[in-house]
Amino acid sequence: MRDFCFEVAIIGGGPAGTATGIALKNLGIDSVFIVEAGTYSKPKIGESIPPNTQTLFQRLNIFDAFSSQHHEPCLGSYSCWGSTQLGFNDNLFNPYGAGWHLDRRRFDLFLARQFKALSGALVDNTRFSNLSVMKNDLYPIKLSFENHPDVCCRFVVDATGQSAKVARKFGAAVSMQDLMVSFAAYFDCQDTHLNENKLTLLEAVEQGWWYCASIPNNLQVVSLTTDIAVAKKLKLKQPENWYSLLKHSKHINNRIEGSAFPNRLNSWKTPSSLLSPPAGNGWLAVGDAAACYDPISSQGxxxxxxNGLQAAKAIALWLNGDANGLTEYRNKVVKDFVNYLEQRDYFYGQEQRWLEAEFWVKRRAYLAGLKYG
Ligand SMILES: Cc1cc2nc3c(=O)[nH]c(=O)nc-3n(C[C@H](O)[C@H](O)[C@H](O)COP(=O)(O)OP(=O)(O)OC[C@H]3O[C@@H](n4cnc5c(N)ncnc54)[C@H](O)[C@@H]3O)c2cc1C
Known part of the structure; x- marks a missing residue:
């Protein structure tokens, strides 16, 4: 292939994009290019991963390398959901052992380096802007970037996260099932015993739910996930309003007692959404670009x-002229999303303490009427 032409171009170098790249390389697809808009230097949210992620690391052939990164173990969780009592779920009897609290910035960089170690081409600080389909067929595809020469490829992967920027150019649309917002602050626990607590903590309140977990550098991340309308009414963008709600929580407030409020909030949209369709001839989407799950699932x-492992198989088949893998991939993304919605509905349905509160009324409305399919 001539310069800047690849078999597969992957747009987005987060976990989904790099996992797809690693899996393609493992399948013997040599010509794979990843383009990442950022530089792996900014902090990111999304820290806890379940113990069975180990099986995926093994299938990607990176488990030993991942283990040597020494991310914090996640020994289990407490939750106050559906009653004032704290329930405890530990990973002691989990066949895979503990999960992990990731340092996301370091984790994303680690995956990018694993891809490069397989001779994968990755450029960062480069943003995809558009694409065109050449020769009146769905490939080759010409991709343009803000600060990089054009690239052409036979197959393109959308790994751009929630924006699904590439798939939209192919006419795919995001079907939104629910949309919430999370506000998070990082508490410095340098001088406290708090970071000895390696259990995550979840607490439902009238306005939504709180989450607290220890993360590297003696920090505790504390977040409130709520409805967008509720957030506007309570002016939660203002740190003092968020903090005053935190003071009314029972368990979360106890957990961070004694550490100073950092006075700075980050916010993220937290949708439950599915891309429709998640794949087509010459392209597919992985990770949040294909489907976004509520962070309560810790499944992102x-x-x-x-997705990266499944996508790589489908792409390898497609490059050999067999489109059946893409159909299978599409069906799997939809089936997983339906399963996820059922689990989410069950979980939110367990909380019956605030039947009149806007956050819970709206979640029940989603349970009752807005199911996918
Ligand atoms: C508040 C919150 C809490 C969460 N907590 C958890 C948790 O505890 N556990 C968990 O497993 N998940 C959690 N998640 C979800 C998790 O963060 C995501 O599911 C995960 O990051 C998805 O990975 P991805 O690679 O699909 O997308 P991303 O991580 O979003 O990566 C997409 C990449 O694409 C790049 N990109 C975007 N546009 C372009 C462009 N035009 N050109 C080039 N590159 C581009 C971006 O820079 C980014 O690096 C949480 C999410 C939120 C919002």
């Missing part, structure tokens, strides 16, 4: 890695 990164 697991799904990103699993």
């Amino acid at each position: 990164i697991y799904k990103a890695l699993a």
Whole structure:
């Protein structure tokens, strides 16, 4: 192939994009190019991964390398959901042992380096802007970038996260099942015993739910996930309003007692959405570009890695003239999303303490009427 022409171009170098790249390389597809808009230097949210992620690392042939990164173990979780009592779920009897609290910035960089170690081509600080389909067929595809010469490829992977920027150019649309927002602050626990606590903590409240977990550098991340309308009414963008709600929580407030409020909030949209369709001739989407799950599931990164493995198989078949893998991939993404919605509905349905509160009324409305399919 001539310069800047690849078999597969992957747009987005987060966990889904790099896992797809690694899996393609493992299948013997040599000519794979990843383009990442960022530089792996900014902090990212999305830290806890379940113990069975180990199986995906093994299938990607990176488990030993991942283990040597020494991310914090996640020994289990407490939750106050559906009653005032704290329930405990530990990973002691899990056949895979503990999960992990990831340092996301370091984790994303690690995956990018694993891809490069397989002679994968990756450029960062480069943003995809558009594509065109040449020769009146769906390939080759010409991709353009803000600060890089054009690239052409036979197959393109959308791994751009929630924006699904590439798939939209192929006419795919995002079907939104629910949309919430999370506000998070990082508490410095340098001088406290708090970071000895390696259990995540979940607490439902009238306005949504709180989450607290230890992360590297003696920090605790504390987030509130709520409805967008509720957030606007309570002016939660203002740190003092968020903090005053935190003071009314029972368990989360106890957990960070004694550490100073950092006075700075980050916010993220937290949709439950499915891309329709998640794949077509010459392209597919992986990770959050294909489907976004509520962070309560702690499944986002697991799904990103699993999609990467499934996608690579489908792409390898397609490059050999067999489109059946793409159909299978599309069906799998939809089936997993339906399963996820059922689990989510069950979980939110367990909380019956605030039947009149807007956050819970709206979640029940989603349970009752807005199911996918
Ligand atoms: C508040 C919150 C809490 C969460 N907690 C958890 C958790 O505890 N556990 C868990 O497993 N998941 C969690 N998640 C979900 C998890 O963060 C995501 O599912 C995961 O990051 C998805 O990986 P991805 O590679 O699909 O997308 P991303 O990680 O979003 O990566 C997409 C990449 O594409 C790049 N990109 C975007 N546009 C372009 C472009 N035009 N050109 C080039 N590159 C581009 C971006 O820079 C980015 O690096 C949480 C999410 C939120 C919002």
